[in-house]
Amino acid sequence: MLSQNKNGGTEKKPKEVIFRIFRFDPNIDEKPYFQEFKLMAEPGLTVLYALFRIIEEQDSSLALRYSCRAGICGSDGMIINGKFRLACQTQVHELNSDVITISPLPGYPVIKDLVVDMSYFFEKLYSVDPFLQPDEEHLPEKEFIQYPKDFEKIEEPGRCILCGCCTAACPVAWTNPDYLGPAALLKAYRFVDDTRDTKRSERLKKLDHENSVWRCHTVFNCVEACPKNLHPTDAIQRLKRSIFVNRVKSIFKRT
Ligand code: F3S
Ligand code: FES
Numbered sequence: 001m002l003s004q005n006k007n008g009g010t011e012k013k014p015k016e017v018i019f020r021i022f023r024f025d026p027n028i029d030e031k032p033y034f035q036e037f038k039l040m041a042e043p044g045l046t047v048l049y050a051l052f053r054i055i056e057e058q059d060s061s062l063a064l065r066y067s068c069r070a071g072i073c074g075s076d077g078m079i080i081n082g083k084f085r086l087a088c089q090t091q092v093h094e095l096n097s098d099v100i101t102i103s104p105l106p107g108y109p110v111i112k113d114l115v116v117d118m119s120y121f122f123e124k125l126y127s128v129d130p131f132l133q134p135d136e137e138h139l140p141e142k143e144f145i146q147y148p149k150d151f152e153k154i155e156e157p158g159r160c161i162l163c164g165c166c167t168a169a170c171p172v173a174w175t176n177p178d179y180l181g182p183a184a185l186l187k188a189y190r191f192v193d194d195t196r197d198t199k200r201s202e203r204l205k206k207l208d209h210e211n212s213v214w215r216c217h218t219v220f221n222c223v224e225a226c227p228k229n230l231h232p233t234d235a236i237q238r239l240k241r242s243i244f245v246n247r248v249k250s251i252f253k254r255t
Contacts, residue, residue: 012043012093019054021062022103025112032110034101035059041092047080047100048087051114063112074163077227078114079103084165084225105168121164124180128188128207133199150195157190157235159228166232169225171217178211182222182232185213189235192242204239204246213239 017039024032037054048066055062067073069088076087080102081095092100108116134144160183167173167181180188185207192203207213213236222232 014040014042015093015098017041017050017092017097018099019050020099020101021051021054021113023062023113024110026110043091043093045092046088047085047090047092047095047102048076050092050100051087051102062114064114071227072161074161077105077163077165077168079105084169084227086163086227089227105164107168107170107174108164116164118164120177121162121167121181121183124167124184125162125187128180128184128191129199129203130184130187130191132191132194132197134196135198144196146195153193154190156230157186160186160190160230161228162187163227165225165227166222166230169221171219171221172215176211176215179215180207180212182216182236185216185239186230186232186235189239192239201246201250204243205250207239208243208247213243 019037019039020034021037022032023029023035037058039050039053041050048069051062051064055064064076064078064087066076066088068075071086071089074086077084078087079085080087080090081097081100084105087102102114104110104114104116108118108121111117162183164183166186167183170179170182172179173181188203188207191197192200192207197203216233216236218233218237220233223230223234226232
């Protein structure tokens with residue numbers, strides 16, 4: 001809702017919004033349902049703060065996960081009006097709708113309401129060794145030196161906040177629980193191309209299996225879902241090339 005301010009510009013006014021929220025407590029409910037809550041939403045109100053107000057003013061049993069409130073921790077990925085978004089980074093007024101439908105990330109078991117069980121997601125992540133493995137015998141006395149051109153390669157994948165939206169959006173991950181998924185592969189790529197890491201070849205060999213990059217069907221849902229505008233599909237294609245080159249190099253080394 002827009003109104004004219006004294007300088008002739010327009011400003012948004014509070015408006016009533018209906019929140020349709022997915023509810024499901026597996027200990028009590030036979031099946032999931034949507035519950036409606038009405039709220040006056042001021043300009044600047046984020047969906048996360050709207051959910052806080054619903055909990056404080058209307059129903060304290062509503063469950064959600066959050067932490068930083070600033071788009072850093074990746075805890076509050078959810079489907080908001082049909083799109084993967086972070087609740088803390090989504091303003092109610094910018095959705096331009098009087099009805100806001102919120103549901104949990106698909107593809108993960110629901111623990112309660114908007115909270116999903118991401119154990120599978122983190123298992124896959126840990127399986128790619130998501131940490132730097134430098135040469136322990138020759139560690140620098142101070143910090144590692146890295147040239148800007150080398151940092152640029154890993155800057156984008158390093159911005160992943162592990163919200164799980166990409167893996168939740170991937171149809172291959174829905175149908176194959178053994179698939180590593182776009183988030184784990186993006187993280188793998190981030191370390192494969194890190195000049196400070198000494199395990200590039202071992203990492204690439206470990207990633208060369210049927211439920212890794214070769215399982216990706218280049219669907220691009222992961223790219224569309226990412227609230228940080230990262231490109232897991234591109235990282236997966238680069239990994240495929242690196243794995244192939246590494247295979248060829250290993251064959252030549254043996255001969
Ligand atoms: Fe899935 Fe993304 Fe590949 S959606 S199939 S990981 S391109
Ligand atoms: Fe941390 Fe939204 S609460 S990303």
